[in-house]
Amino acid sequence: MTAHAATLEVRTRGKGTTEITDDVARVVAGSGVRTGIATIFLQHTSASLVIYENADPSARVDLHAYFERLVPENDPAWVHTLEGPDDTTSHLRMALTRTSETIPVQGGRLALGTWQGLFVFEHRRAPHTRRVVVSVVGVT
Amino acid sequence: MTAHAATLEVRTRGKGTTEITDDVARVVAGSGVRTGIATIFLQHTSASLVIYENADPSARVDLHAYFERLVPENDPAWVHTLEGPDDTTSHLRMALTRTSETIPVQGGRLALGTWQGLFVFEHRRAPHTRRVVVSVVGVT
Amino acid sequence: MTAHAATLEVRTRGKGTTEITDDVARVVAGSGVRTGIATIFLQHTSASLVIYENADPSARVDLHAYFERLVPENDPAWVHTLEGPDDTTSHLRMALTRTSETIPVQGGRLALGTWQGLFVFEHRRAPHTRRVVVSVVGVT
Numbered sequence: 001m002t003a004h005a006a007t008l009e010v011r012t013r014g015k016g017t018t019e020i021t022d023d024v025a026r027v028v029a030g031s032g033v034r035t036g037i038a039t040i041f042l043q044h045t046s047a048s049l050v051i052y053e054n055a056d057p058s059a060r061v062d063l064h065a066y067f068e069r070l071v072p073e074n075d076p077a078w079v080h081t082l083e084g085p086d087d088t089t090s091h092l093r094m095a096l097t098r099t100s101e102t103i104p105v106q107g108g109r110l111a112l113g114t115w116q117g118l119f120v121f122e123h124r125r126a127p128h129t130r131r132v133v134v135s136v137v138g139v140t
Numbered sequence: 141m142t143a144h145a146a147t148l149e150v151r152t153r154g155k156g157t158t159e160i161t162d163d164v165a166r167v168v169a170g171s172g173v174r175t176g177i178a179t180i181f182l183q184h185t186s187a188s189l190v191i192y193e194n195a196d197p198s199a200r201v202d203l204h205a206y207f208e209r210l211v212p213e214n215d216p217a218w219v220h221t222l223e224g225p226d227d228t229t230s231h232l233r234m235a236l237t238r239t240s241e242t243i244p245v246q247g248g249r250l251a252l253g254t255w256q257g258l259f260v261f262e263h264r265r266a267p268h269t270r271r272v273v274v275s276v277v278g279v280t
Numbered sequence: 281m282t283a284h285a286a287t288l289e290v291r292t293r294g295k296g297t298t299e300i301t302d303d304v305a306r307v308v309a310g311s312g313v314r315t316g317i318a319t320i321f322l323q324h325t326s327a328s329l330v331i332y333e334n335a336d337p338s339a340r341v342d343l344h345a346y347f348e349r350l351v352p353e354n355d356p357a358w359v360h361t362l363e364g365p366d367d368t369t370s371h372l373r374m375a376l377t378r379t380s381e382t383i384p385v386q387g388g389r390l391a392l393g394t395w396q397g398l399f400v401f402e403h404r405r406a407p408h409t410r411r412v413v414v415s416v417v418g419v420t
Contacts, residue, residue, distance in 0.1 A: 001281040036275065039317050045331065051239045092346050095343065191325065193326075202372065237375055246413070253323030253411065
């Protein structure tokens, strides 16, 4: 049994999704774990993780537009807006998606389905560098 | 320490929830792990996992109806509809719920609360066979 | 490698968020794990877990108000209301947030970001005692 951890830095371009599947897969391959789990954890409260279809980019067009509508920036009810109209909405969109994702490792590889990709979902308007911790635990 | 993995095939009947608690419990029992964790991971982007009350079926009536309303199929804004009106909405409903769930194992059993059941939440209209990977890591 | 588990009892004051970051950190410190993961699991279906900004309390004012609006209690469509107007809405708000969260452990500590706190999100009007299982797996 072994446990291995690495931190990825992911540069976002402002609002939207950035795929990190290959980066996480490299950490898993480097860990030597054959059977176990990989936990991916985003260390931020104004961005989140989401597993989404990674074949047809139009799927993510709807994802981005839907969250603009579900948690609109121009809502007069918000009180936590010190850092701008995308402040409180970033936290709410994060809470509605995910901060951690745990993916089984089988045969030394992430056991993702055919159409699944892992994305950092940036909720702030400005580009950010986001830290993602990948922790792999299992049998070598 | 040991790590064990198994894949379940879950037949859904189209939209709605299918309980898999007992199937996951069997994998945990067969793993020999006494203390540790079980990660349940759904390998699809148009269905999801949800832990929900499993005592009174009326609870899930509201769950199903609520998601129809929260992410409606007849919305003219959707662009990702190649596979039908339940295409993009399936992905969005998945993103709002869960793809992985990690449950502690204590005394060789899943440490679920009294009213908690684990369900596959099918978001497509047609029945599907869904693959669920269960990975158990811990001390025997 | 080791696996360690503990159950926390968290007293909520009715609807709202109660921070448990320090309680979880104590379990991690006591486990002796240096590198691995901590899974936090809430054994209830009418409360949930959420990682949220823990610096400015106004952030959580918006969180609480948003969920009142997203899943309103006074909706005539609900059928699962035997235990009151906060019955089915508690389950739905739980499904939209999280039941388990898995956080990497690095250097013997939870690898949380600077502004991240872990909270129990109570969805019932009345105060409750909520059980949270913390399971730590990794290398000592």
